[in-house]
Amino acid sequence: MGMHPVCSADAPRSSTRRGGLPAAYVAAGGRAINCKRGVQGAMTRVLDGNAVGQTIREDLETGVETLADAGVTPGLATVLMSDDDASETYVRMKHRACADLGIESIHREIDPTDAPETLFDTVSALNEDSAVNGILVQMPVPDHVDKTRVLRSITPEKDVDAFHPENVGRLVAGDARFKPCTPHGVQQLLAAADVDTSGADAVVVGRSDIVGKPMANLLIQKAVGGNATVTVCHSRTADLASKVGQADIVIAAAGVAELIDGSMLKEGAVVVDVGVNRIEDDSERGYTLVGDVEFESAREKASVITPVPGGVGPMTITMLLYNTIKAAGLQAGVDLPALADLADLEVSA
Numbered sequence: 001m002g003m004h005p006v007c008s009a010d011a012p013r014s015s016t017r018r019g020g021l022p023a024a025y026v027a028a029g030g031r032a033i034n035c036k037r038g039v040q041g042a043m044t045r046v047l048d049g050n051a052v053g054q055t056i057r058e059d060l061e062t063g064v065e066t067l068a069d070a071g072v073t074p075g076l077a078t079v080l081m082s083d084d085d086a087s088e089t090y091v092r093m094k095h096r097a098c099a100d101l102g103i104e105s106i107h108r109e110i111d112p113t114d115a116p117e118t119l120f121d122t123v124s125a126l127n128e129d130s131a132v133n134g135i136l137v138q139m140p141v142p143d144h145v146d147k148t149r150v151l152r153s154i155t156p157e158k159d160v161d162a163f164h165p166e167n168v169g170r171l172v173a174g175d176a177r178f179k180p181c182t183p184h185g186v187q188q189l190l191a192a193a194d195v196d197t198s199g200a201d202a203v204v205v206g207r208s209d210i211v212g213k214p215m216a217n218l219l220i221q222k223a224v225g226g227n228a229t230v231t232v233c234h235s236r237t238a239d240l241a242s243k244v245g246q247a248d249i250v251i252a253a254a255g256v257a258e259l260i261d262g263s264m265l266k267e268g269a270v271v272v273d274v275g276v277n278r279i280e281d282d283s284e285r286g287y288t289l290v291g292d293v294e295f296e297s298a299r300e301k302a303s304v305i306t307p308v309p310g311g312v313g314p315m316t317i318t319m320l321l322y323n324t325i326k327a328a329g330l331q332a333g334v335d336l337p338a339l340a341d342l343a344d345l346e347v348s349a
């Protein structure tokens, strides 16, 4: 199926884009990957999502400049209706990333005890605001707010999370306006690591609307970064270990700390860990973040693996910036050839 289970420490592989690949992206193939020798003697590549994300952000700067030449400053609006620390942190990180790239960002905070209409009125106003190209309502919203209605309230052209049914439908139909940020980030990571998904057996652990389902959809598309044979596992899956054990590519998105360990993996599997789980401990912060994969044992079997933190997380934010710039271009009628997607990426066989 054309994957590269080993890499050379002195000559790391890199992806190449057809037609004008920004040099910085090629360089990421080298910078983003650390190699460690596993028990079988093969080199395991630990993918650095910060480095891959940074390289894509350098591409995105060109998009921002093209928009500036047309008199357009991209704008992202975030809406938070929660007191949750993690949600507040995620929103802060998104604003910081916008500022770094020259994207304007505005923030609307709603008291979690307010009536749902306060949230819907806020989103309606942002839908009408021409300075806002992308709108993101940070999840979760309080129980008394209908989550489905929230996702439908954002106008599809500004739905940079790509959760609106119109955008979900377009993704499934192979005509995505926006790809959801986390699965798109995973796809970009795989491409940066030269992992050829075509013909690969992929197992996605998790079937949520924001990660598992769209991830599976991207992987089965008849397109670059797709063409995999996909099995989707969930909490009712019988014998998860046997499903995972057959996979060339494992995408773990269950939200269960260290659910998957090395003993479950096929030798040379590519392992992408989306999970972020807090394990309480005596540290100053009071917790440690771990993924859905038991990293140390998995690294002994995997050919490629992402760490937590520092793997998928930075890619999610990068692809949010990508979608916001894309949205600004679509809304202003500005062509952004610099926004190369996987369609322009040649993953060597």
Ligand SMILES: NC(=O)c1ccc[n+]([C@@H]2O[C@H](COP(=O)([O-])OP(=O)(O)OC[C@H]3O[C@@H](n4cnc5c(N)ncnc54)[C@H](OP(=O)(O)O)[C@@H]3O)[C@@H](O)[C@H]2O)c1
Pocket: 182, 205, 206, 207, 208, 209, 210, 211, 212, 233, 234, 235, 236, 237, 240, 253, 254, 255, 256, 259, 274, 275, 276, 277, 312, 313, 314, 316
């Ligand atoms: N790094 C990032 O940028 C990023 C972004 C989004 C999410 N995340 C993280 O990714 C993880 C998943 O997020 P999510 O929003 O998709 O979570 P979610 O909505 O809770 O979905 C979890 C999925 O995993 C399945 N599952 C739970 N326990 C399982 C088990 N023992 N075996 C197999 N499948 C199991 C569930 O099955 P059922 O459907 O049967 O319940 C569900 O489909 C979380 O840790 C989250 O924090 C990270």
